[in-house]
Amino acid sequence: MGTAGWVALAAVVVVAVVTIVIGSLGVRVARTTDDFLAASRTVGTRANAAAISGQYLSAASFLGVAGIVLKDGVDGLWYPVGFTAGYLALLFFVAAPLRRSGAYTVPDFAEVRLDSTLLRTVTTWFVVLIGWLYLLPQLQAAGLALTVLTTAPTWVGVVAVGLVVTASVTFGGMRSMTFVQAFQYWLKLTALAVPALVLVSVFVLGPTRSSEPPPPVFTDATTVEVSTPVTLQVTAPVEIGVRGEVDETTVNGPVSWAPGPHTVEAGTVLRFPPGAAVPVVSDGDADASSWSAPLTGGNEDGHPLLATYSLGLALLLGTMGLPHVLVRFYTNPDGRAARRTTVVVLAMLGGFYLLPVLLGAMSRFYVPELLVTGQTDAAILLLPTAALPGWAGIALGALVAAGAFAAFLSTSSGLLLSVAGVLSTDLLPRRLGDFRIAAHVGGAVPIVAALGAIRLDFSLTVSLAFALAASTFCPLLVLGIWWKGLTDRGATVGMLVGGGLAVLAIGSTLAGLDPGGWVGVLLARPALVTVPLAFLVMVLVSRSSPHRVPANTGRTLLRLHAPERLGLGDARRGSRPSD
Numbered sequence: 001m002g003t004a005g006w007v008a009l010a011a012v013v014v015v016a017v018v019t020i021v022i023g024s025l026g027v028r029v030a031r032t033t034d035d036f037l038a039a040s041r042t043v044g045t046r047a048n049a050a051a052i053s054g055q056y057l058s059a060a061s062f063l064g065v066a067g068i069v070l071k072d073g074v075d076g077l078w079y080p081v082g083f084t085a086g087y088l089a090l091l092f093f094v095a096a097p098l099r100r101s102g103a104y105t106v107p108d109f110a111e112v113r114l115d116s117t118l119l120r121t122v123t124t125w126f127v128v129l130i131g132w133l134y135l136l137p138q139l140q141a142a143g144l145a146l147t148v149l150t151t152a153p154t155w156v157g158v159v160a161v162g163l164v165v166t167a168s169v170t171f172g173g174m175r176s177m178t179f180v181q182a183f184q185y186w187l188k189l190t191a192l193a194v195p196a197l198v199l200v201s202v203f204v205l206g207p208t209r210s211s212e213p214p215p216p217v218f219t220d221a222t223t224v225e226v227s228t229p230v231t232l233q234v235t236a237p238v239e240i241g242v243r244g245e246v247d248e249t250t251v252n253g254p255v256s257w258a259p260g261p262h263t264v265e266a267g268t269v270l271r272f273p274p275g276a277a278v279p280v281v282s283d284g285d286a287d288a289s290s291w292s293a294p295l296t297g298g299n300e301d302g303h304p305l306l307a308t309y310s311l312g313l314a315l316l317l318g319t320m321g322l323p324h325v326l327v328r329f330y331t332n333p334d335g336r337a338a339r340r341t342t343v344v345v346l347a348m349l350g351g352f353y354l355l356p357v358l359l360g361a362m363s364r365f366y367v368p369e370l371l372v373t374g375q376t377d378a379a380i381l382l383l384p385t386a387a388l389p390g391w392a393g394i395a396l397g398a399l400v401a402a403g404a405f406a407a408f409l410s411t412s413s414g415l416l417l418s419v420a421g422v423l424s425t426d427l428l429p430r431r432l433g434d435f436r437i438a439a440h441v442g443g444a445v446p447i448v449a450a451l452g453a454i455r456l457d458f459s460l461t462v463s464l465a466f467a468l469a470a471s472t473f474c475p476l477l478v479l480g481i482w483w484k485g486l487t488d489r490g491a492t493v494g495m496l497v498g499g500g501l502a503v504l505a506i507g508s509t510l511a512g513l514d515p516g517g518w519v520g521v522l523l524a525r526p527a528l529v530t531v532p533l534a535f536l537v538m539v540l541v542s543r544s545s546p547h548r549v550p551a552n553t554g555r556t557l558l559r560l561h562a563p564e565r566l567g568l569g570d571a572r573r574g575s576r577p578s579d
Helices: 003-027 033-041 045-056 059-093 095-100 106-114 117-150 154-205 304-321 323-329 335-366 376-387 391-426 432-452 458-482 488-510 517-524 527-543 553-561
Strands: 222-225 230-234 238-246 249-257 260-264 269-272
Touching: 003 117, 003 154, 003 391, 045 154, 045 323, 045 335, 045 391, 059 117, 059 304, 059 335, 059 376, 059 391, 059 458, 095 335, 095 458, 095 553, 106 117, 106 323, 106 391, 106 458, 106 488, 117 154, 117 323, 117 376, 117 391, 117 432, 117 458, 117 488, 154 335, 154 376, 154 391, 154 432, 238 260, 304 323, 304 458, 304 517, 304 527, 323 391, 323 458, 335 376, 376 391, 391 432, 458 488, 458 527, 458 553, 488 517, 488 527
Parallel strands: none
Antiparallel strands: 222 269, 230 260, 238 249, 238 269
């Protein structure tokens, strides 16, 4: 491991230590269930907005957005737009009424609104599934980052982040996580803003190519799917497997490449053996018109609009169904503060997402070899040293590494907190010690899964979690808050249908199944089918069982929608007793 690796590792260790120290501050004031699960509902607007932004800006935001912009160009912009726009839907339909429900978790809200233990159980397990699915790319990103920065084995980063997150959640709860996540938002913003300013200056005033060579060889057998037409410069003879079009010839089998340039068309799959020299994307030969064309749907051949619309729907509606985001609104003092918090979050996210988009576009000039290696998610990590050799690049790289691990830690802690919250309140006797047991169990499962699961693009894996959230909790919350005719049977069947189909599609994608065509598109991005279907089933089943509408529905809806100052409802109704 070189100097850059040691410096980056030191920065990561500092972030981990600071996270634990700040989290420990909350232990002094977190003594009750109310403190651990909702910070006694006393978190101010700006602090809560920073904490929400800190936990929301995950591996997909910090690394994945830049990687997908590097690979897919303009179509990569749908991710930050969708991630941010989701808070508009949250602001208009959910934030304030959800806070007025007085619940701790989404299952609490389901029971308060529809008075069903079965619905609560179904909701609990979907919280756990979404949390674990979202945790998977965070831990895998930690493994990738540590490997890229220090050449350490992937499992080291997975286990290290998993243990630090589990420890911080176990001993601090929601109040500690508020301090930690607010700090981590500002660290992540700084970790991208400073390199962006420096590298823009380098780009404008200096050369557009790094003088450093790319990695000399592939250390393992590597399969690469080329997303845009490129010309690859090969420096040594190499035997590769090809499925697609190379050098204006359609091939499905082994090919011998001589030194020199070779053209590769979009959608072609290249299989490099261990020890093969890494080819370099020739300057200016990538198809800029394809990279800059919108609505191409990435690699979704023949169905770009279907892929784009389904992705957009998942990101727009999935935000209002993410348990680790929703749980933070229970910490606001009242519904009005929840709305103000959402507005501030929109501003914070909008400012942040400008940075990975800019750095992703610059990566195309400085680290184009990532288009061949397939590690486009590592673009931001490698960009500083590629564009700025020497100690300046090393220092910027260390700052980016610190921000990346802040992203993994903040999002992972929020997810684990939501999972532990529902496990401790629904499957255990709701004592303070049970929360700590639930945190250990909730953290161990995704660590094991991350060590064994295949790694997809982080943005793709996260979008699958959004699709599941949009297919389950979004219909439950929107109809539960705005339609008095919703019944427990309708909500339960709708969530099982929408969520069940989404789980099947997600499982197929994670297993590597790709039948191609529109079926393949909807398996990778199922929201366009599962979300409308979940809404439809909830409405139809509820209308077929009107006798199951709770008798106190009118009173409950009044409490959700009436401002607290009118004194028409008890904002703390539905909360669990403190221990």
